[in-house]
Amino acid sequence: MERVNRRFVTKDPAAAAPRMSSPATMNEQLSLLNAASKRIGSTLDMFETGRELMDVAVPRFADAAGILVQDRLMTDGEFPQRNTDGTALVRRIAVGVSDPAPGEYARAFPVDEVVVYEAWTPYARCMATGNPILYPRLGRRTAEEIGRFWQRDSVSKVLEDSSFLVVPLKARGRVLGFVIFTRRPDSEPFEEQDIGLAEELAARTAVCLDNARLYNRERRTALTLQSSLLPADLYQPLGLTIASRYLPASDLVGVGGDWYDVIPLPGCRVALVVGDVMGHGIRAAATMGQLRTAARTLASLDLSPAEVLFRLNRMSQDLDATQIATCVYATYDPVTRICALASAGHVPPILVRPGGKPELLELPPGLPLGIGNEPVEMRELVLPHDAVLAFYTDGLVESRERDIDEGIDMVCDLLAGQNRDLEEVCDLTIGAQRPGHERDDIALLLARVRELNEDDIVEIALPSDPRSASKARRFIRATLTEWRLDPIADATELMISELVTNAIKHGSGTVGLRLLRGPTLVCEVTDRSLAMPVMREAGSGDDTGRGLHLINWLAHRWGSRLTPKGKVVWVEQSLP
Numbered sequence: 001m002e003r004v005n006r007r008f009v010t011k012d013p014a015a016a017a018p019r020m021s022s023p024a025t026m027n028e029q030l031s032l033l034n035a036a037s038k039r040i041g042s043t044l045d046m047f048e049t050g051r052e053l054m055d056v057a058v059p060r061f062a063d064a065a066g067i068l069v070q071d072r073l074m075t076d077g078e079f080p081q082r083n084t085d086g087t088a089l090v091r092r093i094a095v096g097v098s099d100p101a102p103g104e105y106a107r108a109f110p111v112d113e114v115v116v117y118e119a120w121t122p123y124a125r126c127m128a129t130g131n132p133i134l135y136p137r138l139g140r141r142t143a144e145e146i147g148r149f150w151q152r153d154s155v156s157k158v159l160e161d162s163s164f165l166v167v168p169l170k171a172r173g174r175v176l177g178f179v180i181f182t183r184r185p186d187s188e189p190f191e192e193q194d195i196g197l198a199e200e201l202a203a204r205t206a207v208c209l210d211n212a213r214l215y216n217r218e219r220r221t222a223l224t225l226q227s228s229l230l231p232a233d234l235y236q237p238l239g240l241t242i243a244s245r246y247l248p249a250s251d252l253v254g255v256g257g258d259w260y261d262v263i264p265l266p267g268c269r270v271a272l273v274v275g276d277v278m279g280h281g282i283r284a285a286a287t288m289g290q291l292r293t294a295a296r297t298l299a300s301l302d303l304s305p306a307e308v309l310f311r312l313n314r315m316s317q318d319l320d321a322t323q324i325a326t327c328v329y330a331t332y333d334p335v336t337r338i339c340a341l342a343s344a345g346h347v348p349p350i351l352v353r354p355g356g357k358p359e360l361l362e363l364p365p366g367l368p369l370g371i372g373n374e375p376v377e378m379r380e381l382v383l384p385h386d387a388v389l390a391f392y393t394d395g396l397v398e399s400r401e402r403d404i405d406e407g408i409d410m411v412c413d414l415l416a417g418q419n420r421d422l423e424e425v426c427d428l429t430i431g432a433q434r435p436g437h438e439r440d441d442i443a444l445l446l447a448r449v450r451e452l453n454e455d456d457i458v459e460i461a462l463p464s465d466p467r468s469a470s471k472a473r474r475f476i477r478a479t480l481t482e483w484r485l486d487p488i489a490d491a492t493e494l495m496i497s498e499l500v501t502n503a504i505k506h507g508s509g510t511v512g513l514r515l516l517r518g519p520t521l522v523c524e525v526t527d528r529s530l531a532m533p534v535m536r537e538a539g540s541g542d543d544t545g546r547g548l549h550l551i552n553w554l555a556h557r558w559g560s561r562l563t564p565k566g567k568v569v570w571v572e573q574s575l576p
Contacts, residue, residue, distance in 0.1 A: 041208030054096025062181035069177035077217025086119025135164040163189035171210035229289035237270035238518030239334025243422035247442040256441035257284035274391040275327035305342035342378035358412035395440030459514035503527040528566035
């Protein structure tokens with residue numbers, strides 16, 4: 001019978017293979033080493049590798065054994081500097097024992113314990129010298145000294161009169177830790193011939209542990225890089241409720257390049273982005289960071305989704321022509337509820353209308369980023385109140401166990417109960433994913449449409465008349481007084497008066513003025529001129545040219561964008 005509790009292995013000696021005689025014959029040694037080569041290192045998990053050594057060595061080579069690794073290799077994947085006082089900080093990753101009553105050994109040497117071995121102990125001396133240390137029989141005095149160091153009487157009781165062998169774990173010229181082999185007083189003691197076999201077992205284990213260390217360090221680095229590049233706190237825009245989840249790839253697949261973002265745009269509009277860089281590892285995570293930054297930069301230009309993806313494609317080819325990514329980019333206007341979407345080879349978004357079934361949004365097909373130079377097309381639609389829009393990456397819907405259509409159907413079923421809280425929907429959707437060893441990255445972004453409060457939007461049409469500036473000031477003053485935003489009324493009046501005057505002077509037709517109260521106060525002035533405002537230095541004798549400098553000084557942010565019928569100049573202020 002074999003009882004396994006994570007990394008502590010207990011074996012019934014009557015049911016296990018017989019232990020080798022001491023000294024071991026050549027056939028017995030080869031048999032043990034053959035078992036070690038087959039069983040040790042089947043995973044890139046250091047704890048599992050330690051347990052596999054215990055499976056091989058106990059009870060065929062020793063009655064009990066333990067493996068300890070420098071703690072920093074476990075936490076950081078890095079070798080610590082050697083302590084000048086000879087001490088060693090190590091973590092016990094596995095223990096194996098062949099004993100009818102193993103509880104005492106388990107209490108004496110608990111798994112996952114971190115301890116600092118003092119320089120005089122055989123453990124620290126083994127690590128410092130890189131040489132094995134053998135006690136054919138561990139005397140009472142030494143056992144009691146080790147027990148006092150542990151401050152556990154059970155240690156000296158277990159070790160007294162046992163045969164005790166400590167072997168270093170060495171890989172690529174460095175000591176990772178050590179392995180302790182012991183035999184009970186009623187067993188044959190270790191002899192000099194056993195040291196070579198113990199060192200061979202430790203050497204094979206050390207290489208596997210170092211491979212796991214290097215893998216875990218790279219994975220940890222990629223995860224840290226990726227998590228630092230993903231948004232920590234998503235922007236919550238006016239008119240939308242946002243929820244998101246990111247699930248890294250499984251251990252055997254590695255970190256990927258999935259990302260999502262919510263980017264504020266002028267006029268309380270917002271851009272929603274989800275992308276997926278093909279491939280895994282640090283390179284994919286770094287490319288993801290570059291593309292996310294580029295997408296944010298292009299969004300700041302207030303371009304259409306099709307134009308953003310077209311330029312992002314050009315930029316991705318300049319960054320790394322061998323990296324390919326898919327992306328979906330959408331903009332949403334909370335006032336008109338118009339959503340414009342474009343896709344670059346990405347899986348289609350899902351729209352859940354109130355009381356209706358989820359439906360795939362068929363977007364004009366586009367090539368992934370990094371391929372070709374074809375223009376990108378986009379689609380516009382009006383989102384109803386309480387609709388839910390879902391963006392995701394293919395890791396959510398595609399795996400070896402199911403094709404992409406089955407995965408999309410499953411996600412649609414999960415989204416069908418869209419009246420639930422979005423955070424709950426995210427948890428249910430991610431929780432439905434199997435933890436398979438070859439799962440890809442998953443990014444999920446959900447957005448629910450919320451109707452704006454009519455009291456938060458006011459607008460007025462002004463005739464192309466110089467007297468409209470004073471009318472605009474009165475409108476601003478009355479509105480901000482009603483909204484209890486008097487502290488910013490003076491500055492807002494001054495800026496809007498300047499913008500309305502410029503629109504009348506340089507534009508044509510009716511001038512529109514709109515105020516939006518959301519996370520910030522946004523004021524927009526529209527006209528039918530395509531000439532964009534440009535800041536310039538005014539000369540000492542000029543009567544004009546200083547208005548935009550004043551706006552730049554007073555506003556939190558300001559800018560302009562073209563529309564099908566002219567342009568919009570907007571200013572944004574933080575709420576008091």
